[in-house]
Amino acid sequence: MANERTFLLTAVEPVATATWRLRLSGDTTGLCRAGQFVMVSVPGRYLRRPISVCDCEPGLLTLIVKVMGEGTAELVSLAPGTPLQLLCGLGNGFDIEATPRDKEAMIIGGGVGVAPLLLLCKQLREADRHVTAVLGFNTRADIFLERELEAAGADVIVATADGTAGCQGFVTDAIRMCSLKSDYFYACGPRPMLKAVCQQLRQAGEVSTEERMGCGAGICYGCTCQTTDGPKRTCKEGPVFKKEELVW
Amino acid sequence: MVDLSVNLGGIPLDNPIIPASGTCGFGLELNEWYDINILGAISLKGTTREARFGNALPRIAECRQGLINSVGLENPGIEKLLAEKIPALRAIYRKPIIANISGFCVEDFAFCAERAEGCADIDILEANVSCPNVHGGGMALGTDPKVAAEVTRAVKKASSKPVFVKLTPNVTDITAIARACEEAGADGLTVINTLLGMRIDIRTRKPVVAASTGGFSGPAVFPIALRAVWQVARACRIPVMGCGGVSTAEEVIEMMMAGASAVQVGSANLVDPMACKRIIEQLPEVMERLGLKDLKQLKIN
Numbered sequence: 353m354a355n356e357r358t359f360l361l362t363a364v365e366p367v368a369t370a371t372w373r374l375r376l377s378g379d380t381t382g383l384c385r386a387g388q389f390v391m392v393s394v395p396g397r398y399l400r401r402p403i404s405v406c407d408c409e410p411g412l413l414t415l416i417v418k419v420m421g422e423g424t425a426e427l428v429s430l431a432p433g434t435p436l437q438l439l440c441g442l443g444n445g446f447d448i449e450a451t452p453r454d455k456e457a458m459i460i461g462g463g464v465g466v467a468p469l470l471l472l473c474k475q476l477r478e479a480d481r482h483v484t485a486v487l488g489f490n491t492r493a494d495i496f497l498e499r500e501l502e503a504a505g506a507d508v509i510v511a512t513a514d515g516t517a518g519c520q521g522f523v524t525d526a527i528r529m530c531s532l533k534s535d536y537f538y539a540c541g542p543r544p545m546l547k548a549v550c551q552q553l554r555q556a557g558e559v560s561t562e563e564r565m566g567c568g569a570g571i572c573y574g575c576t577c578q579t580t581d582g583p584k585r586t587c588k589e590g591p592v593f594k595k596e597e598l599v600w
Numbered sequence: 601m602v603d604l605s606v607n608l609g610g611i612p613l614d615n616p617i618i619p620a621s622g623t624c625g626f627g628l629e630l631n632e633w634y635d636i637n638i639l640g641a642i643s644l645k646g647t648t649r650e651a652r653f654g655n656a657l658p659r660i661a662e663c664r665q666g667l668i669n670s671v672g673l674e675n676p677g678i679e680k681l682l683a684e685k686i687p688a689l690r691a692i693y694r695k696p697i698i699a700n701i702s703g704f705c706v707e708d709f710a711f712c713a714e715r716a717e718g719c720a721d722i723d724i725l726e727a728n729v730s731c732p733n734v735h736g737g738g739m740a741l742g743t744d745p746k747v748a749a750e751v752t753r754a755v756k757k758a759s760s761k762p763v764f765v766k767l768t769p770n771v772t773d774i775t776a777i778a779r780a781c782e783e784a785g786a787d788g789l790t791v792i793n794t795l796l797g798m799r800i801d802i803r804t805r806k807p808v809v810a811a812s813t814g815g816f817s818g819p820a821v822f823p824i825a826l827r828a829v830w831q832v833a834r835a836c837r838i839p840v841m842g843c844g845g846v847s848t849a850e851e852v853i854e855m856m857m858a859g860a861s862a863v864q865v866g867s868a869n870l871v872d873p874m875a876c877k878r879i880i881e882q883l884p885e886v887m888e889r890l891g892l893k894d895l896k897q898l899k900i901n
């Protein structure tokens with residue numbers, strides 16, 4: 353159930369170039385579906401910012417924020433102790449059950465799109481699915497969540513576009529070079545990456561998409577995208593869509 | 601105890617707060633956030649003769665104290681509105697329903713009004729001659745007094761329901777359009793729709809919204825909306841629904857002092873889906889502070 357809640361910012365820690373981990377304390381009951389997002393109100397900005405849930409434990413919410421413009425810059429400069437108004441429990445989230453029991457799930461992230469994979473990984477592991485994580489970054493200094501995903505039980509493969517860490521190239525190159533196999537995939541990242549992943553991988557899968565939002569709450573239709581199943585709101589029927597639903 | 605009730609051209613409302621068209625979906629979307637029976641009335645998303653996907657993405661650009669939208673009248677078409685959306689809303693909602701209709705020519709409006717006439721659940725028709733997001737039609741119909749009057753006449757002819765014409769601020773003299781609509785038989789006016797606006801992403805050198813321009817709304821437009829409501833209320837005798845930039849109970853009262861009989865809240869719902877609920881809850885306190893017992897006949901001295 354989507355609703356508004358107040359969280360307290362407890363820590364802001366750098367995790368990679370221009371990328372920060374925000375820890376928030378507050379009531380997390382009923383919010384912990386991987387792939388869902390929150391709309392964070394940022395002091396001085398008119399619209400809230402959509403940010404994926406990176407991790408969620410009772411009383412503790414973790415977000416990863418990459419500074420892209422003024423709003424995200426303001427967000428990561430807030431002092432611990434600042435209260436934040438969040439619209440919570442937004443979007444459909446990933447479908448854990450789509451990976452058959454005891455089968456292989458591949459979770460693929462590009463850049464800040466890696467953020468929602470941590471909770472996803474934990475939930476897949478809890479549900480006894482094997483997890484391979486393929487993470488794509490531009491360069492070594494951009495890498496984050498690699499160790500956390502390993503600790504959560506995933507086999508982690510990193511690709512960097514400049515070859516400063518892991519395989520050189522994109523996630524699709526890493527999947528090909530390492531002959532990675534899976535029964536189902538989940539992906540989140542920039543649109544060109546999502547497109548390449550959907551074209552290269554034969555197996556079924558789902559991807560989390562990004563769109564500019566007005567409300568994030570399903571009321572303004574500012575985020576409606578065309579799918580093979582008709583128009584859908586990215587913030588409500590999405591942000592996760594099945595591979596075959598997407599129109600590129 | 602203060603009295604929040606108002607009278608909108610003969611239609612009693614429990615309170616003056618109405619979520620504006622396009623910012624509350626077809627009602628059920630907003631009902632996911634709170635019980636919408638607390639509202640004075642609701643204005644549904646703009647509906648056209650045929651279904652529309654709307655404009656390409658992105659459709660939203662943030663601004664200081666507001667936003668630009670170029671949703672472009674995404675809607676399932678009038679038949680689906682009548683067959684599905686309104687019955688679904690009526691099943692959970694008891695207050696007045698305002699159906700917002702739009703079109704590309706006078707006949708489109710007449711068609712929608714005629715179809716809506718058969719739907720007893722619609723209490724008011726709001727003819728949107730002010731949408732800046734569709735080409736050839738939309739706002740073009742609301743910038744010429746003669747055409748606006750023609751639309752009004754056509755809608756009035758096709759329907760016995762109270763008709764409010766929703767005006768655009770993107771004109772030299774809004775009172776000329778308002779008077780033309782009044783003379784053509786409008787039962788009321790909604791003032792204002794969005795202002796035509798634009799943002800450019802200076803990194804990519806591209807307009808932020810795919811349609812290049814869109815409708816600007818939010819707190820920044822409040823003084824413009826207030827001025828327009830004041831001008832129109834003085835120029836016409838029919839009731840005005842004030843709309844534009846309202847996000848607090850104080851602004852509701854200010855809008856009513858300018859001459860509005862009821863107040864629509866738009867963009868505020870996007871920032872806070874609970875905005876209308878919050879305003880309704882704050883109204884009694886603000887009224888008490890101002891020594892107001894009710895909201896009828898608020899005027900400027």
Ligand SMILES: Cc1cc2nc3c(=O)[nH]c(=O)nc-3n(C[C@H](O)[C@H](O)[C@H](O)COP(=O)(O)OP(=O)(O)OC[C@H]3O[C@@H](n4cnc5c(N)ncnc54)[C@H](O)[C@@H]3O)c2cc1C
Pocket residue numbers: 389399400401402403404405416417418419420421422423424425464467468561562563564565591661662
């Ligand atoms: C479902 C979803 C989940 C997301 N999860 C994360 C996350 O976990 N971590 C993270 O760092 N970023 C995430 N993003 C992207 C993040 O929302 C944008 O980077 C952020 O809104 C940019 O705000 P800004 O003020 O810094 O940039 P500005 O360019 O100044 O923002 C101006 C406006 O454009 C919007 N906007 C700009 N870029 C984007 C974008 N890529 N997507 C959506 N809206 C945008 C802003 O929200 C704002 O309304 C997510 C986006 C979506 C849609």
Ligand SMILES: Cc1cc2nc3c(=O)[nH]c(=O)nc-3n(C[C@H](O)[C@H](O)[C@H](O)COP(=O)(O)O)c2cc1C
Pocket residue numbers: 566572574620621622623645646647669671673700728731766792793794815816817818819821843844845846864865866867868
């Ligand atoms: C996302 C969005 C969609 C809108 N869609 C419609 C519409 O379909 N029909 C209409 O008459 N007005 C529409 N409007 C205009 C609003 O109803 C309102 O007139 C305008 O936004 C000014 O009020 P505000 O500043 O409170 O938002 C829309 C506004 C927004 C922000």
Ligand code: FES
Pocket residue numbers: 564565566567568569570571572573574575576585586587588
């Ligand atoms: S952003 Fe408003 S409906 Fe999705």
